[in-house]
Amino acid sequence: MTTPLPAPWLHLGIRRPGPDDHLPVLALLDTWWGGLGGEEGMRQRALLLPKLMFQHFGDSSFLVTSGDRIVAFLIGFLSQSRPDESYIHFVGVDPAERGSGLGAELYERFFAHSRAHGRSVVRAITSPQNGGSHAFHTRMGFVTEPGPKEFEGRPVQPDYDGPGLDRLSFRKDLSPTG
The missing domain is CATH 3.40.630.30 (Gcn5-related N-acetyltransferase (GNAT))
Structure with missing residues (x-):
């Protein structure tokens, strides 16, 4: 529907x-x-x-x-x-x-769905080269988790999705109401 x-x-x-x-x-x-x-x-x-x-x-x-x-x-x-x-x-x-x-509307709907199911943390990843995605996630309240490598000043998780497939790892802590 x-x-x-x-x-x-x-x-x-x-x-x-x-x-x-x-x-x-x-x-x-x-x-x-x-x-x-x-x-x-x-x-x-x-x-x-x-x-x-x-x-x-x-x-x-x-x-x-x-x-x-x-x-x-x-x-x-x-x-x-x-x-x-x-x-x-x-x-x-x-x-x-x-x-x-x-x-942002889609993310807010997912946050609400997560809260409604008792979740307090939302995670996501992106490629280190995707500066637009990094900026978007930061605006949405995500923090980039520390990593042992860096790409353009951003912490990177090496081989996250397999050999040579490095990723930025994001975490957003959800407040109970917003």
């Missing part, structure tokens, strides 16, 4: 994603990321969003649409191993909607 978003996104709807949304979301990634990383970047992004994310984590994720067109998504989940934590796995916003606050 699609529900409307508050202003300024009244023309958009938001709903939980399902398995049928997997391929349509994958089709957007290369366009939205501007072909970042070429073929290898495309492969890595696809591997980060397997169908199981849409099959098993739809209840904690969000998909924003304008008619039949997907304009944003957030795939996140409540940790099964760490009962106080939740995790934002992958987020995308159509470049035409960036800067509108839509990404």
